[in-house]
Amino acid sequence: MEFDEVIRSRRTVRVFRDEPIDEETLRLVFEAGNQAPSACNVQGWRFRRLDADDKELLVRMGGADFIARAPFACLVLYPFSSDTYDDEVQSAAACIENMFLKATDLGLGGTWVCHLPASWRLRRALVIPWHYKIIACIVLGYPRQERRPMARKYDVDQLFELERPRLSLRAVAKYLYMRQPFRPLFIERRFTKRFEN
Numbered sequence: 001m002e003f004d005e006v007i008r009s010r011r012t013v014r015v016f017r018d019e020p021i022d023e024e025t026l027r028l029v030f031e032a033g034n035q036a037p038s039a040c041n042v043q044g045w046r047f048r049r050l051d052a053d054d055k056e057l058l059v060r061m062g063g064a065d066f067i068a069r070a071p072f073a074c075l076v077l078y079p080f081s082s083d084t085y086d087d088e089v090q091s092a093a094a095c096i097e098n099m100f101l102k103a104t105d106l107g108l109g110g111t112w113v114c115h116l117p118a119s120w121r122l123r124r125a126l127v128i129p130w131h132y133k134i135i136a137c138i139v140l141g142y143p144r145q146e147r148r149p150m151a152r153k154y155d156v157d158q159l160f161e162l163e164r165p166r167l168s169l170r171a172v173a174k175y176l177y178m179r180q181p182f183r184p185l186f187i188e189r190r191f192t193k194r195f196e197n
């Protein structure tokens with residue numbers, strides 16, 4: 001695929017064909033991730049592959065339900081940084097986006113998932129070493145349907161205009177709720193967005 005076509009056709013995919021991804025193909029995706037820039041060239045992204053039991057567990061604990069149906073899923077980890085600009089998140093995000101672009105180029109699709117259980121619970125359940133921040137979960141597979149382009153909300157000129165904050169009671173409640181360590185699932189589901197695709 002042409003570079004521009006890859007960028008434009010990358011879309012979030014949550015429903016997959018029942019077809020595994022071979023290891024060679026996965027390797028190409030991870031090689032693309034590994035080429036990403038990173039703060040101080042740390043290249044600290046690490047992955048924890050999730051097997052079927054891990055995926056079920058993650059969903060039972062409150063993670064997005066499509067994770068269990070994805071042919072491939074892993075957590076993205078990055079060593080905690082002492083910087084105040086969330087270096088570790090930014091570096092890991094660069095890696096993740098490279099991976100999704102490569103996945104698109106290879107005919108795969110997937111989702112960048114942050115709808116996950118509280119990180120301390122996930123860390124304990126999956127035995128993630130304390131010095132790694134859990135950044136996200138990524139799932140990959142062959143899309144069941146073709147995804148349509150998604151219109152941009154703003155054109156490029158508008159991107160240079162700053163907006164007023166858009167505060168709603170719900171947003172404030174969600175902000176406060178998500179920052180406390182004990183999150184009962186029945187409340188969490190009220191804040192969960194449902195996607196059809």
Ligand SMILES: Cc1cc2nc3c(=O)[nH]c(=O)nc-3n(C[C@H](O)[C@H](O)[C@H](O)COP(=O)(O)O)c2cc1C
Pocket residue numbers: 010011012013014064111112113114115116150195
């Ligand atoms: C940081 C981040 C977190 C996301 N978390 C979730 C998630 O938890 N669940 C989900 O279904 N999609 C998640 N997404 C995917 C977005 O919903 C998706 O990118 C957005 O709707 C735009 O669609 P597109 O990727 O097809 O352009 C996430 C994306 C990003 C960048």
